[in-house]
Structures are given as C-alpha cells and as structure tokens.
Amino acid sequence: MAARRVKNFDVFSVDGLVDALLMEVAALLENFLAHKRPGIIDLLGLPLSAACLAALEERLGEGEIAVLLRVSGESHIRETRFPGVWWTRHLDETGRVVALLIEVADVPEILRADPVDMQHSLRRLGEATNFSLARPAR
Amino acid sequence: MTAGDENLGEMLARRGFGRRGLLKFAFAMTASLALPPALAAAMAENLAAAKRQSVIWLSFQECTGCLETLLRTDSPTIAGLIFDFISLDYQEALMAASGSAAELTLRQAVAANKGKFLLAIDGSVPVADGGVYSLTGGKSNVSMLEEIAPDAAAILAIGTCAAYGGIPKAYPNPTGAVGVEDVITDKPIVNIPGCPPIPEVLSGVLVYFVSFGRLPDLDERKRPLAYFGTTIHDQCYRRPYYDQGKFAKSFDDEGARQGWCLFELGCKGPTTHNACASLKWNDGTSFPIESGHGCLGCSEPDFWDQEGGFYTSLAGGAGPGWRESGIAAAVGIAGGAAAAFAARRKTPEAQE
Numbered sequence A: 001m002a003a004r005r006v007k008n009f010d011v012f013s014v015d016g017l018v019d020a021l022l023m024e025v026a027a028l029l030e031n032f033l034a035h036k037r038p039g040i041i042d043l044l045g046l047p048l049s050a051a052c053l054a055a056l057e058e059r060l061g062e063g064e065i066a067v068l069l070r071v072s073g074e075s076h077i078r079e080t081r082f083p084g085v086w087w088t089r090h091l092d093e094t095g096r097v098v099a100l101l102i103e104v105a106d107v108p109e110i111l112r113a114d115p116v117d118m119q120h121s122l123r124r125l126g127e128a129t130n131f132s133l134a135r136p137a138r
Numbered sequence B: 001m002t003a004g005d006e007n008l009g010e011m012l013a014r015r016g017f018g019r020r021g022l023l024k025f026a027f028a029m030t031a032s033l034a035l036p037p038a039l040a041a042a043m044a045e046n047l048a049a050a051k052r053q054s055v056i057w058l059s060f061q062e063c064t065g066c067l068e069t070l071l072r073t074d075s076p077t078i079a080g081l082i083f084d085f086i087s088l089d090y091q092e093a094l095m096a097a098s099g100s101a102a103e104l105t106l107r108q109a110v111a112a113n114k115g116k117f118l119l120a121i122d123g124s125v126p127v128a129d130g131g132v133y134s135l136t137g138g139k140s141n142v143s144m145l146e147e148i149a150p151d152a153a154a155i156l157a158i159g160t161c162a163a164y165g166g167i168p169k170a171y172p173n174p175t176g177a178v179g180v181e182d183v184i185t186d187k188p189i190v191n192i193p194g195c196p197p198i199p200e201v202l203s204g205v206l207v208y209f210v211s212f213g214r215l216p217d218l219d220e221r222k223r224p225l226a227y228f229g230t231t232i233h234d235q236c237y238r239r240p241y242y243d244q245g246k247f248a249k250s251f252d253d254e255g256a257r258q259g260w261c262l263f264e265l266g267c268k269g270p271t272t273h274n275a276c277a278s279l280k281w282n283d284g285t286s287f288p289i290e291s292g293h294g295c296l297g298c299s300e301p302d303f304w305d306q307e308g309g310f311y312t313s314l315a316g317g318a319g320p321g322w323r324e325s326g327i328a329a330a331v332g333i334a335g336g337a338a339a340a341f342a343a344r345r346k347t348p349e350a351q352e
Helices: A014-035 A050-060 A115-137 B008-014 B019-032 B037-049 B065-071 B078-085 B099-112 B141-151 B159-164 B199-212 B239-244 B322-335 B337-345 B347-351
Strands: A039-042 A066-070 A074-079 A085-091 A097-104 B053-059 B086-091 B118-122 B154-158 B189-192
Touching: A014 A039, A014 A050, A014 A097, A039 B037, A050 A085, A085 B019, A097 B019, A115 B008, A115 B019, B008 B019, B008 B037, B008 B078, B019 B037, B019 B199, B037 B199, B053 B099, B053 B141, B053 B199, B065 B159, B065 B199, B078 B086, B078 B199, B086 B099, B099 B141, B118 B141, B118 B159, B154 B159, B154 B199, B159 B189, B189 B199
Parallel strands: B053 B086, B053 B118, B118 B154, B154 B189
Antiparallel strands: A039 A097, A066 A074, A074 A085, A085 A097
C-alpha cells in the first residue's frame, strides 16, 4: 500500500514549515498533558520536501528509546529528544514507507500488547503446558 | 467462498496476525485515504470486529485489464491484506466453476448476501439493440445488471469503461456502450475510473466500506475524493517546470531530456483527476509522466475522443501554452478552419 503524498516539491521555506510543525507538536503535547489524549501528525499528507522532512527529523533529534517492530515489514519507532514525542516510520515488506508519523503520547498505541492478543497468548501457553505435561506419559 | 461468522480479528489472530499488524495496516490506509491518522485506532477496531465483506464481481464489455492490475495488489505487501477482508463470491475469470454451475453460484451468492454485498463491475454496458453485443450465458449485460443491482448494498464501477463507457463508448460507439450509472440510478455508486484504475484506490474504498459501513466521500463524478480530489498536474513532480515556463517541445529535445513539463506535448495532467502522481504504478516505481510521456487523461469521461487527440496541447485553462495557442487559433479562425487547426498544431513553436 503506497501512502498518499501530496505535492512534494519545495514551495515553502523549510524553516517556516518546520517551525509551524514544531508548534503543532507543542500544542499536541499540551493537549496530552491536559486530557491524556494522544495526538498524531501524518507527515506524508503534508506538502513537505525531502529536505524539509530531514530538517524536521534533525530538529526533533534522537531520544532514549528506539523500537523495531516486525509486523508486515518493519516499523521504526523512536522517541525524539522531547520525551512523549515519537517519530514513527512504518514500512511494508518491500521497504516502502506506508506511514510516517509524529506521535504524541506516553507510549505509541501500537507498542501496547492488545488484550485480545494476550488472550490468545494465554490459550497458547495453556496448550504448550498441556503438551509438556503429556510428554512423560507417552 | 461465502462469508462466515468469524470476524476478521479472530480470523487474523488464528493465523498469527495480531492487532499490531491491523493497526499498522490502518495507519497505512488512513494515510492512503487522506483520513486523519487519529482514526487509525478506530479503523483497526472496526476491522477486527467486521465480517468478511461479500463482493460479487461481474465483467461486462471489458479487456480484463482492470482485473489484471487489481490482482497485482496481491503482492507480498501490507496491501495484500485486503484479500483477507473480502469474500469474492463470484468472478467469472477467477472462479473454477463454469456453465450452469457458475450461474447457480451467482444466484446463491446473491441470495445469501442479499442487501449486503458490494457489486463490482468492470467493463461498459452495451445497450444498443437490446444489449445483444455482450452476453454471458445468453443474458445481456444490461439485464444482468438490472437483475442483480437491486440486491446490492452499493456498486463499485471499476475502470473507465464501467464508470463512463470508456473505450467501447468511443466514437461511433457501435454497441451503445454506457457506464453503470447510466443504467442504475437508484443505488449508491462509486466510480473508480482509470484505464486501468489504480489498485490502491479499490483497496482504499473496500477498506473504508468494511471499516465504517459506508462509502467514502465522492466528488461530482462519484469518484472517491481522497484519490480524485486533485489533478495529476497539481501533484506532478514536473510542476515546477510548468511554473517556470520550461517545456519539452518534442519527445527527444533537450527539454525532454532535462525532464521539463510535457504540457505542450499534449499532457492532460491539468484536467485529469487521479492519484497516479502520488500513488504511482508497479509498486510505486513510476507513472507515465515519469516515464517521459504525457498523461492521456484515462480516468476522465470520453478521454479517447478528446478534441485534438493525445498529442495536442490542452485547449483550455490558464497557464503557458493556452494563451498563445488561443491567440494562434483565433488568428487561424480568421484565415479558415484548416489554418486554425494548423495554428493549434504549431502551438509549441508559437511559444518560442
């Protein structure tokens, strides 16, 4: 799935766009602190050139956490030097970027183990236990 | 192949595909559909709870190119997941059944999913002479459409032929080809034009329908706004050359080699609504303009019969080329129709 990318040529000043996005991030952070409501910015949906994206990534910098997800291709999630602000890059199996996000949250939603998946874990652990108990009786 | 009772979340979990994968898919889809990314969590939740969506696909007056290109979405990418979300209950080119067994399959699929299935159509509907120019099992396309459409939840007209009549409708249109919307007027219809259409657009529409239980927002030609809201020109990477007045004058001049704008070589990008320039083709490799050829405007009605043909500069709109070609044509009209035609053909030179 290719993600939509709007006009990707330089028509705006890089610094101006980066400053505007950082102000947006600050607003989302403020909102999260007040209401615990996560915020997300879809960077592929904005008219950002490669230079602008690189400048934004550099301004946000690198923080303490970097996570690699392996699900339908890799996803790279890392905290920026601003705790609670995450730079998320989802790739498909061919390595193409399918989503590029700035997430504002204590933990990005995709990192949480889902209760339904945990139920499956419980069942599978049970099956594994029964299997190992059954072995000596053979 | 009928849709079972199991929901998509359970089905995927059984195959070791957890909610994280579904959420990632939803992020990719919200980006594709130009939806707010905050909707991704709700989309993933709704998809997990949804049942497989029945799709009945009828092929009318078509070349099978639409089906060919859409099947290519089954590449090993995240987009391939869409095939887990639908139950393709009837498709003549893909199913094993034939003859009376196929006809029975169709009747059963319609009865089992009455009011719920999506009816996908590729190909135009020939209506001249009682629709005799395209028959399946002795039934005309138009009678099949009129019989099955009332039981569908909505209709997806896939490709320019199903949407607007397409190439079969080209002058002099001997079979009386029309688009689906000319025959069925009382059902929700989504047009997904293109010759062929972009696979991701169909995936996007299907996922939106399965996730939110309704069709996405459409433009005045019933096309999904998320993909057809802008023109090829607006998204084109060569647009800065247009703005700077740098145009290729022939397919092998210095401008063409420099990758300048193809407007004067007949590119229909400025009047064509589609997402080729952003979604691209062949797993994101390129799109026609990137390969050095102007846009033909294949997702617009009657693109085959457009005035002047594929290699004549657009005779309308603002921007370089138009003003001069208009003046040239006006001068030509004074000197006779043939001269006007010649003047328009000479538009690139008139620019210099």
